[in-house]
Amino acid sequence: MISLAQIPIPLIKIVVGLLGILIFIGLNGLACVYLERKVAGHIQRRPGPFEVGPHGILQPIADAVKLVAKQMITPKGADPILYWSAPIISFAPAIVCFLPLPFGPSLQNISINIGLIMVLAFSSLNVLALCLGGWSSQNKWSLLGAARDIAQSVAYEIPLLLSMLPIVLLTGSLNLADITAYQGAWPWQWLVVKQPLAFIIFFVCIFAETNRAPFDLPEAESELTAGFHTEYAGMGFGLFFLAEYSYMVVGCALATILFLGGYQGPVAPGWWWFLIKVYGLLMVMIWVRWSFPRVRFDQLLNLTWKWFTPLILINILITALVVKLI
């Protein structure tokens, strides 16, 4: 019999944190679905979900129930192990990505000094999941979607990483809490003022990394029907969906921490500032999705290799020089 005192405190902390994160991911999924549909609706001058609950507030729950209750179909000729492991591989790392994020001054699960690298490493696993899902489902559209996803993710990982480097150079730390602390409460103290180009490139890269329109090529429905998740039904699709929204939040949270001062705000600093900033960025992502057409694949790659990568390299160079000189 192990007494409670024998359990190491960090373990308890992690378990509690994980539970909290799972709850947060679930709630975030519901909120994002509702937000996305409402914003899309109003942009198109229709009310969006309206029937389930007042102003359709319960619609995401109804959707979730539907997804859970649906039969999980494995297509004929698909590899069942790979096929069903793909959504899990997609979803599980998303939880880990939340661990080092400082939500508030004291709301950080594990404070490690390589927090930034940890988030990036785990969020990159999503590529593997989409590739497996697309390839194993024995569907030509899925295969094309998977192929597109690999090329896109690999290409955009580079400017994404590089656009964080100036911040690391400035702050001298990979710990997300330190980076937050480096910035002040007021907007002119945030790093976005010092690094506007890096912020724009980082934010655009998040669009590509999370497969959001106008860079939603792996699931471009007017070209590839539904891309890599064409064959997924029920919770298989649901997990991909949840993972997509989780990664969106992770991306927006990173942007907030790196460029927008994290949980710090002009008045009453706290976790609410963090959430406001994250969901503000999320709104922008949704807004952009419902405004623009989709880019073509070669244009997408041109954008990263010909524009973003050279620009951000120049940016790093200048930042390094400035940091060295001052």
Place this chain on the structure above:
Amino acid sequence: MLDTTLDSLDLRGDFYTRNFQPHPSENRLILNMGPQHPSTHGVLRVILEIDGEYIVRAEPVLGYIHRMHERMAEVKRYEQYLPNLGRIDYLHALAWNWAYVGAVERLMGLEVPKRAEYIRVITCELNRISSHLLWWGAYLLDLGAFTPIMYAFADREIIMDILQRITGSRLTYCYYRFGGVSQDIDDKFIEQTKELCKYLRPRLKMYKDFVTDNIIFRKRVEGIGIIETEILRKYGATGPVLRGSGIAYDVRKTKPYSVYSEIEFDVPSYELEDAFGRYLVRMQEMEESLKIIEQCLEQLPAGDFILPKAPKRPKPPAGEVYFTVEGARGEIGVHLLSDGSAYPYRLKLRSPSFSNLSLFPEVVKGTLLADAVSILGSLDLVIPEIDR
């Protein structure tokens, strides 16, 4: 990790895949785009042979909603065939109405009253705008923008409300009759139409700002799907597809029927030869249509809306007639042969989308899959019209 038992399943394809000649080589993929694909608009199926994402060869497969309209014409009396016309091209139903009614009128030598002609022009042009609006929205949907179709539908709804008051239907119109139209227009219609013209102009400007100038959209359509004049001629393409390549052939202008010769309007054409040229032609045509409508409303004469002596159940004399009108998708032709009885002897419907689609395999060679979607959309296909 393919399952070897797959060979025992019938995966060799259906009749059309097997007849996709010549057979593709081992390292290429055959992809069936459709009949249930979001960007084939209905039930078109295109067999694609792709190398990576590049299209090596394409072959459309038709007939998924074939209804044998031409046979139906032979077993129905002339007037009984009228409702069929609204269902061939459901987006520009009145042009088909007109083509058929016009053919029968020419065969019988009926003189349509001036007022009826003007009413026909007004309603037909309204219908053309609504058709182009829907195309605009659907094309942007193909390119991945979801919002334009909703704006287009909001405007289209107004046109449908106006036409509904007069024709009684919202989509599959059956309005024209031999010798005129089935119902006269009133002051309220005229007033509503004038308001619509005023309302639509700023909207079209908004569409231009929102989509036409958009850099992502421009990159998706400029230089995509270049169709040379020689191909257009050999395949018999008409309509905006032709005018997007710089040939200003429009039946309304080149060989005016009805009162089009009395109305001033331009035939927009762009020598871009690409999807953007075809896009611009349609956007410009909406404005021209507004111009035509406004002029017609001003010039609208008093008189009968239908020839009083027009036979309701006609028996045209024996003979042949070929009547063409300009639809939203191109030249609509009705080739009618009568043996003097109450039933047409043979009725051939020349649909513009049919010819426009037939050049698709030629154009799409060597393009990317995303471009194929863009080209297919720029042809503005209505599948029921192709299948008939």
Place this chain on the structure above:
Amino acid sequence: MTKEGLGHVLEVKPGFCALLATGKVGYKKQLFILPDDLLNVVKHLDECGYALENITALEIEEGFLLVYHFNQWNNGEKLALKVLLTDGVKEIDSISDVYPGALWHERECFDFFGIVFKNHSNLIPLLLDPKENIHPLLKAKNKRQPLAAIMPESEKIEQYIKIEELGK
């Protein structure tokens, strides 16, 4: 019986086309030609810059009548070629080498009437079910009309012209 109704149409000589009166039909010109001359005439029209608009067929008492509609963009003048297949012949040259747009029109005629187009690259059903071999536009024997009954204009041949002189 079969050949009486044809009037002068069968007197067309090889290498010539018979120019018919157009009346109110809606063409600028309509020509009767022999099936063997079809390819030559079409090649000549191609050189003159005509666009292929339509190919249609119909069944009459004498056999099949194929009508090819051509069009000119600059003035919208239409030209109709009429080819009569008599004596139970159901074969004609495909014009798809000259006008590739004819591929689909010819497949449609094959669907509806069972007319076989020689040298067509892929003569499979276009609109109808490939498994069933039915030709819906064929008429019952008592419903077929002679050519003169449905095309009174075909009786009046205005002149015979050489194929080479067509475009002028």
Place this chain on the structure above:
Amino acid sequence: MSNYSKSQSIREGIWSLIVGLKITAKNFLKPTITVHYPRETVPTDKLEGYRGHIELVPKPKDPFTPKCIMCNLCATVCPSGCIKLVTVKEPIEEKSKSGTNTQEDKKTAKKKFKKKLVAFELNYNYCSLCGLCVQNCSVKSLRFSKDIYLAGYSKEEFEYDLLARLRAKAKVKSAKELPQKNSEG
């Protein structure tokens, strides 16, 4: 392309994206235009001219009998063949000259039968709303109804007997009018 025009095209491109966002934002703030169907319906002035299924027009003086003269023109002109008139022949009671109603009298009176409309069947499933029957009716006994919110669970629900419908309507109408008349009286 020179560097200047290239930079200008880039600037224009980015500006076009901002314009797009502006337009969607503007529309986001505008009110919605959806009609929330079960709670709201399309206003009647927008339904003017809309064609529902056909209905019979009663005689001006007798709301229970239609103007129809049973000429069958609507049934023959209908492209879809969805109209069917059920008629019976009813003998016209005519007093024979002799005053007695013998067997022979009935035979001679054979020509004096009167057609009576028993049912006017409309199979709305096949109707294409072309309006040819309304247009061709020689006594204007047909018109379009305003029943547009139709829904049903089976095909059979859309097979109407227009005569019964007319009578039911007239009954409701007269029941409504009757108390009014009584109160007036």
